[in-house]
Amino acid sequence: xxxxxxxxxxxxxxxxxxxxxxxxxxxxxxxxxxxxxxxxxxxxxxxxxxxxxxxxxxxxxxxxxxxxxxxxxxxxxxxxxxxxxxxxxxxxxxxxxxxxxxxxxxxxxxxxxxxxxxxxxxxxxxxxxxxxxxxxxxxxxxxxxxxxxxxxxxxxxxxxxxxxxxxxxxxxxxxxxxxxxxxxxxxxxxxxxxxxxxxxxxxxxxxxxxxxxxxxxxxxxxxxxxxxxxxxxxxxxxxxxxxxxxxxxxxxxxxxxxxxxxxxxxxxxxxxxxxxxxxxxxxxxxxxxxxxxxxxxxxxxxxxxxxxxxxxxxxxxxxxxxxxxxxxxxxxxxxxxxx
Numbered sequence: 005x006x007x008x009x010x011x012x013x014x015x016x017x018x019x020x021x022x023x024x025x026x027x028x029x030x031x032x033x034x035x036x037x038x039x040x041x042x043x044x045x046x047x048x049x050x051x052x053x054x055x056x057x058x059x060x061x062x063x064x065x066x067x068x069x070x071x072x073x074x075x076x077x078x079x080x081x082x083x084x085x086x087x088x089x090x091x092x093x094x095x096x097x098x099x100x101x102x103x104x105x106x107x108x109x110x111x112x113x114x115x116x117x118x119x120x121x122x123x124x125x126x127x128x129x130x131x132x133x134x135x136x137x138x139x140x141x142x143x144x145x146x147x148x149x150x151x152x153x154x155x156x157x158x159x160x161x162x163x164x165x166x167x168x169x170x171x172x173x174x175x176x177x178x179x180x181x182x183x184x185x186x187x188x189x190x191x192x193x194x195x196x197x198x199x200x201x202x203x204x205x206x207x208x209x210x211x212x213x214x215x216x217x218x219x220x221x222x223x224x225x226x227x228x229x230x231x232x233x234x235x236x237x238x239x240x241x242x243x244x245x246x247x248x249x250x251x252x253x254x255x256x257x258x259x260x261x262x263x264x265x266x267x268x269x270x271x272x273x274x275x276x277x278x279x280x281x282x283x284x285x286x287x288x289x290x291x292x293x294x295x296x297x298x299x300x301x302x303x304x305x306x307x308x309x310x311x312x313x314x315x316x317x318x319x320x321x322x323x324x325x326x327x328x329x330x331x332x333x334x335x336x337x338x339x340x341x342x343x
Contacts, residue, residue, distance in 0.1 A: 005099065006100060008052075008181060008225060008226075008227070008228025008229050008230045009228065009229050010230060010231070011033055011035050011180070011229045011230060011232070012032065012033075012034050012035070013034070013035040013036075013037050013103045013109070013231075014034055014035070014036055014037065015038070015143070015236075016037075017037075017038075017039050017169070018035055018039070018073065018271055019039060019040070019138075019139045019140055019183070020140065020143070022036070022039075022130040022139065022141075022144065023096075024141075024144050024158065025161040026147070026226030027207055027240045028168060028242075028265060031241065031242045032243055033169045033180075033182045033229055033231075033240060033242060033245060034191070034239070034240045035231045035237060035238070035239050035240040036170075036239070036240065037061040037237055038173040038231040038236050039139070039172070039236070039237070039238045040111075040137075040173075040234075040235060040237070040238055041234075041236030041289055042236075042304065043136060043172075043174060043236065044059065044136035044137055045059055045060070045133075045136075045137050045174045045257065045259075046137075046175070046235050046236045047173050048175075048177070048259040048322065049110070049174065049175035049217075049237055049257070049305060053111060053175070053193065053254065053255045055333040056175045056255065056257065057107075058102045058106060060100070060104065060130065060133075060154070060257070061101055061104065063130035063132050064099075064100050064130065065128070065129055065130065065131055066099060066101075067100075067122055067128060067129055068097050068099065068251075069097070069099070069103065069121055069129060070095060070097050070100065070121075070122075070124075071096055071097075071098065071103055071118075071119060071120055071121040071155075072093040072094070072095060072119075072120040072122065073093060073094045073118065073119060073123070074093040074094070074117065074118035075095050075117055075118075076113075076115040076116060076117055078090065078092050078093065078118055079115065080118050080156070080157040080251075081118075081158075081159040081161070081186065081203065082118065082120060082158070082159075082161070082200040082201070083200060083205075084198075086209075087209075087264065088194065088195055088327070090198070091120065091130075091198050093120075093200065096333075097204065099145065099173060100121065100124075100129060100154075102279065103119055103121060103154070104154075104266075106119055106342065107119050107154075107156050107254075107255055108255075110254075111156075111254045111255065112222055112254075114339065116156055117155070117163070118155070118156065118157075118158060118293045119156055119223075120154075120155035120156075121149075121152070121154040121155060122201055122271050123151040123152075123153065123260075124151060124152050124153070125149060125150075125151055126149070126151065126152050126259065127150075127275065127292050129147060129152070130152065132292065133152075133305055133336075134150060134177075134313065137147075137171065137174070137259065139172065139238070139261065141170070141186070141263070143263055146261075146263050147263065148170075148261035148263040149261055150261055151257050151259070151261075151262070152257065152258070152259050153256075153258040153259075153260065154256075154257050155251060155256055156250045156253075156254055156255060157251055157253070157254065157256075157258065158250075158256070159210075159248075159250050159251040160200075160201065160247075160250075160251075161200060161205035161206055161248065162181070162183070162191055162205060162206035162208070162210070162247065162248035163201065163204060163205045163206070163246065164185065164188075164203065164204075164244050164245060164246045164247070164248050165241070165243070165262065165276070166244065166264070166272060167192075167243055167263055167264045168184075168240070168241070168242055168243050168262070168263055168264070168265070169240070169241040169242075169260055169261070169262050170238055170260065170261045171238060171239050171241065171245075171258055171259070171260035171261075172237075172238040172241075172258065172260065173233035173234065173235055173236070173237050173238070173239075173258055173313055174235060174236075174237060174257040174258060174259055175253070175255060175256055176230075176234060176235070176251055176252060176255060176257065177232060177234055177235070177251075177252040177253060177255035178233045178247070178248040178249055178250065178251055178252065178258065179206070179230070179231075179232050179233075179249070179252060180230065180231045180232075180233065180241075180247060180249055181210070181228050181229070181230050181247065181249075182228065182229045182230075182241065182245050182246065182247045182248075182249075183224050183227060183228055183229075184227060184233075184245060184246075185246070185248040187223070187224045187227055187246060188221065188271065188299075189249055190220040190221060190223045190224035190278045191208065191221070191224050192206055192208050192218050192220075192221065192245055193205070193207070193209050194206065194207040195237075196278075197287065200317040205244070206248070206305065208221050209262045210248055216296075222314030234330060241253070247286070249274050250305040256333060259317070267327070269325075269326070269327040269330040269331075270325065271328065271330070271334070274280065283329075289318070291343050294308075294342070302322075307324075308323075310322050311323055321333060
């Protein structure tokens with residue numbers, strides 16, 4: 005895969021002086037160099053892989069965890085079979101200590117089986133971990149319970165997340181390749197179901213891109229930004245940016261924080277996308293274009309545009325959405341969908 009543009013890096017930052025407001029306003033990816041270097045897990049991992057594993061074991065609550073397992077043949081890439089009807093990994097449940105033991109048994113393998121614990125809630129599985137391993141986002145008014153990602157040499161296929169994301173490389177190194185949201189068509193998104201990690205992923209093999217099957221991928225690469233994160237580095241991934249992540253060591257741990265800037269009572273846009281595929285996509289072209297104008301007017305234009313000519317008491321859902329209004333809209337939609 006050709007290199008993209010090197011990502012902007014900020015240095016000499018401390019966790020109590022994160023420029024989060026500026027980062028969110030800019031909406032561009034940024035590397036925060038060494039921001040988590042003092043973490044207990046980071047320091048343990050710098051001493052040795054075994055010490056990092058033992059450090060995690062010291063917080064293990066013993067609750068069952070979900071993880072992906074794949075044979076050596078998948079080369080660390082949870083993905084699909086040839087016809088995209090099944091995944092090439094099994095979803096298993098077990099104890100975190102057992103997963104760590106299995107990874108440990110294959111540290112020296114050139115082609116190990118794949119083990120991948122994804123987005124495990126830290127407070128549930130590793131109580132007490134955040135005391136010495138946290139960026140303190142609550143102090144910035146951000147409610148973002150940390151998740152932890154544990155595995156060996158794993159490739160997370162290119163995907164996007166709806167929330168903003170601050171991800172800290174704790175053990176091992178990670179290679180990030182990011183693409184702005186407008187590159188979606190050049191990344192060749194795969195099926196909605198099944199997916200390797202709950203999100204639609206690009207079906208391009210970044211190691212061996214096929215210019216005949218995916219000719220537009222070269223355009224995406226031209227817009228890419230890349231970063232190599234060392235232990236203790238963090239990366240800010242803005243909402244909706246596509247990201248491809250490669251874990252480079254025999255044992256890797258990442259801690260991340262997701263949060264939305266919108267109020268909690270606003271629903272995820274994904275169900276609206278699914279509904280639009282059902283109700284709009286296959287209409288005659290003339291009708292689709294008319295509906296595109298309707299959506300531009302009501303949804304994608306300025307928030308107050310559609311109701312500005314009406315008195316406030318007549319605007320209903322054309323006015324600002326609050327928690328009460330959100331409950332009413334939800335009940336209305338449920339009622340209509342159940343008819």
